[in-house]
Amino acid sequence: MIIEEKPSLEVCLSPALLHLYDTNDAVVVIIDIFRATSTITAALHNGAKCVIPVASVAECITIGEQMPNSLTAGERDGKIAPGLQYGNSPLEYPPLFVKDKTLVLTTTNGTRLLHMIEGAATIVIGSFLNLSALCAYLLSQKKRVVLGCASWKDKFNLEDTLFAGAVAYELQHAFEIKDDSARAAKHLYQAASGQHLIEFLKDSSHYKRLSAYGLEKEMEYCVTPDLHPVVPYLKGKEIVVH
């Protein structure tokens, strides 16, 4: 009888802890639930050609000017950043609007984490919007998984960890839940799952910050599972689904 060793699954709770994880030849999942990875997933499922994640507003403007059929997007303090055209909400990019366009998106936490990853087999985008599709993909790869929470300026946040916990929960029978972060994330998800996740998240830093900007509907959308069943991945400098 051959017993196959299960690949490991780990959760990195903050970019400031990334150096503790071996991302070489692993599948790394970037998680920024409120709202970068939710928006990327929605825009690509709705037909965007690709998403180009950039760190600064200036870079976003420059690339947008050079790129035909592109949209520049990003927010600062809950409002469209000066010089850009659109915001960072999954609800802003319906199919008729975003189809075949390139979305040049500036986000701080998610983009920074994305650019920190070294040597990964694949870098993919995770959000509740593509939870089941992502889990099916991770299962199919049979490789080590590192779930990377973008967090908020390196500070642990509840919604990214909750999503990491959802993935750990779904995959626990096929993966070795390797570190205590993954175990804690799974416990957190189990503690939350008796209610709508947005209720659980109402007592969180990001919910409080973003609801002051009137973004409650957007956040509720971001924690609704499986509305956009695609698995975006990084291909060169672009995030694509095909």
Add this chain to the structure above:
Amino acid sequence: MIIEEKPSLEVCLSPALLHLYDTNDAVVVIIDIFRATSTITAALHNGAKCVIPVASVAECITIGEQMPNSLTAGERDGKIAPGLQYGNSPLEYPPLFVKDKTLVLTTTNGTRLLHMIEGAATIVIGSFLNLSALCAYLLSQKKRVVLGCASWKDKFNLEDTLFAGAVAYELQHAFEIKDDSARAAKHLYQAASGQHLIEFLKDSSHYKRLSAYGLEKEMEYCVTPDLHPVVPYLKGKEIVVH
């Protein structure tokens, strides 16, 4: 009517995240459940004169030689470190043995965190063994609290976070639970509290590592609340209770 503002309570999950926290004039709690802060609490409650925490075995030996009536203690890989006299277990220091002695203790994670704290009003030692005494002390101080998890080589661990969650849970009505780490720790503690904590911790990195050395009894002791109701604090280079 005067509404008093509640002091904040935050949880730093790893020394690698400490730079994100303002420890100036805060009460900082050092947490290293398996087993440094448990051992320190037990030894001092059992009558030790003081505990001197040091980072290396060599430093431990040097200070032990200079200090009358002292014991040198510390472990590496679950065994008494070569050159030292005793280990790092709260059960090793009963009253008749430890009374009036100075315990020179080398630990890696706890000592390192302790030495990283800057500007704190007070640095105190937290463990399940002094949970209620610690909470009563924190309530009495009416100052900001930062709970610092020593973790394991900067990696998040379950038992330190669980203890931070127990403190957050006990103090939530008198303090503002300020960051998502504190919220998550509290959720974790609530998820664990329907059972003996050691059952919850059996699926954790440290439990697995230390049980391979036969330290199950020690770990069970370390998560038993209120066996040693004292609040050790740092006074110069010594940890004392008086």
